[in-house]
Amino acid sequence: MKHIKFIHAADLHLDSPFVGLKHMPTDLFEVIRESTFLAFFRIVSYAIKEKVDFILLSGDLYDEEDRSLKAQLKLKSEFEKLDKAGIDVYVIHGNHDHMSGKWLEVEWPQNVHVFSSKMVEMKKFTKKGLPLAYIYGYSYPTRSVVENISNQYIKNDNSSVYHIGMLHGSIEGNKEHDVYCPFKISELVSKGFDYWALGHIHKRQILHHSNPLIAYPGNIQGRHRKEAGEKGFYIVEMNGLDIRTEFVSTEEVIWEEVEVSIEGINNITELLRRCERVMFEIKERNKSTCLTIVLTGMDRFSSTVHAQGMEEDIVDILNEQENTQDHFIWVVKLINKTIQPRENNPKLDAFLTDLHKTVENYTSFDEVIQPLAKHPTFRQYLEKFTLEEQKQLLKEAEQLLHRELLQNSGSK
Numbered sequence: 117m118k119h120i121k122f123i124h125a126a127d128l129h130l131d132s133p134f135v136g137l138k139h140m141p142t143d144l145f146e147v148i149r150e151s152t153f154l155a156f157f158r159i160v161s162y163a164i165k166e167k168v169d170f171i172l173l174s175g176d177l178y179d180e181e182d183r184s185l186k187a188q189l190k191l192k193s194e195f196e197k198l199d200k201a202g203i204d205v206y207v208i209h210g211n212h213d214h215m216s217g218k219w220l221e222v223e224w225p226q227n228v229h230v231f232s233s234k235m236v237e238m239k240k241f242t243k244k245g246l247p248l249a250y251i252y253g254y255s256y257p258t259r260s261v262v263e264n265i266s267n268q269y270i271k272n273d274n275s276s277v278y279h280i281g282m283l284h285g286s287i288e289g290n291k292e293h294d295v296y297c298p299f300k301i302s303e304l305v306s307k308g309f310d311y312w313a314l315g316h317i318h319k320r321q322i323l324h325h326s327n328p329l330i331a332y333p334g335n336i337q338g339r340h341r342k343e344a345g346e347k348g349f350y351i352v353e354m355n356g357l358d359i360r361t362e363f364v365s366t367e368e369v370i371w372e373e374v375e376v377s378i379e380g381i382n383n384i385t386e387l388l389r390r391c392e393r394v395m396f397e398i399k400e401r402n403k404s405t406c407l408t409i410v411l412t413g414m415d416r417f418s419s420t421v422h423a424q425g426m427e428e429d430i431v432d433i434l435n436e437q438e439n440t441q442d443h444f445i446w447v448v449k450l451i452n453k454t455i456q457p458r459e460n461n462p463k464l465d466a467f468l469t470d471l472h473k474t475v476e477n478y479t480s481f482d483e484v485i486q487p488l489a490k491h492p493t494f495r496q497y498l499e500k501f502t503l504e505e506q507k508q509l510l511k512e513a514e515q516l517l518h519r520e521l522l523q524n525s526g527s528k
């Protein structure tokens with residue numbers, strides 16, 4: 117089989133309104149409003165520069181079923197650039213941009229191939245007259261498609277081409293997301309395809325590493341604080357049985373969460389200074405950032421922070437200084453997880469000190485998670501925890517115990 121190189125992206129959510137950020141200064145908000153487009157422009161320039169064979173867009177191109185005209189026209193002009201460069205685009209529509217919405221019809225250039233909403237369809241990708249890949253896909257006819265359509269994906273018997281499935285949906289039984297087009301990983305594996313280009317879940321993840329590779333690229337631009345970190349697409353190269361994917365980031369604005377400890381802080385000025393130092397470090401990265409600050413730690417100062425309205429005041433003061441238009445940093449939320457130490461309870465203090473020591477010197481991590489590690493589902497989805505992840509989990513466990521203990525002891 118010939119070498120092919122393509123881009124797999126999904127969940128563009130073009131023209132997302134970012135309603136929660138409307139109170140931001142207008143010039144900053146404008147950057148955010150354009151961010152989904154800017155992220156998509158990056159995909160297109162990358163495709164042209166790297167001369168990819170084609171682009172797969174696995175659903176939710178638009179944020180709303182009524183597809184804003186602005187989004188459609190921008191998309192069209194980008195598709196035209198790709199057409200000039202000889203790059204094909206394969207599109208399926210998902211729950212956000214299903215086919216029952218009302219929109220002004222825009223005509224696409226001839227390089228754009230939209231999959232049917234009646235049944236799973238197969239389209240051939242050819243290069244210089246030779247078929248190189250068969251691409252299978254399905255668009256949502258309505259917002260909610262709850263049946264399993266994976267049985268409709270049937271490999272067209274041709275061993276000399278790559279077989280790629282495009283599907284917008286989630287794993288059966290997924291509790292965190294709306295289960296649309298539910299599938300089982302084993303079902304997708306059994307189809308004999310080479311690659312599954314999934315969409316719908318906004319967090320990037322690889323569900324199956326090879327033969328076939330099954331991947332969610334996640335969305336291309338974070339839209340709120342729960343969609344933190346880098347966002348982008350996968351560049352996929354296939355050469356016979358050898359398949360490689362690499363993540364390329366596209367976000368214009370990054371959402372991030374940082375912890376700031378209140379320990380050793382005596383007054384609000386010191387707290388502000390500590391937050392500003394963290395913000396300064398982030399600013400050095402030259403990337404526009406929507407920041408969530410999580411205050412942590414146990415200290416007497418905690419009671420001051422808990423005073424009513426304090427969180428919002430701190431956010432306002434920190435944001436007041438924001439005056440740069442390129443690479444801004446904007447605090448979207450301050451979450452207070454600080455703990456007020458209890459007075460005159462030597463028993464509890466001693467226990468908490470012991471707890472802290474235990475966490476610091478903890479060595480039985482592997483032993484404790486063994487029952488979990490033995491579980492086939494765990495092994496299928498999760499890799500071994502890195503040392504850093506182990507430390508983070510332990511720290512979170514300590515904080516959780518802390519909070520629970522202090523809350524319970526306070527109420528008795």
Ligand SMILES: [Mn+2]
Binds near residue numbers: 127317318
């Ligand atoms: Mn989506």
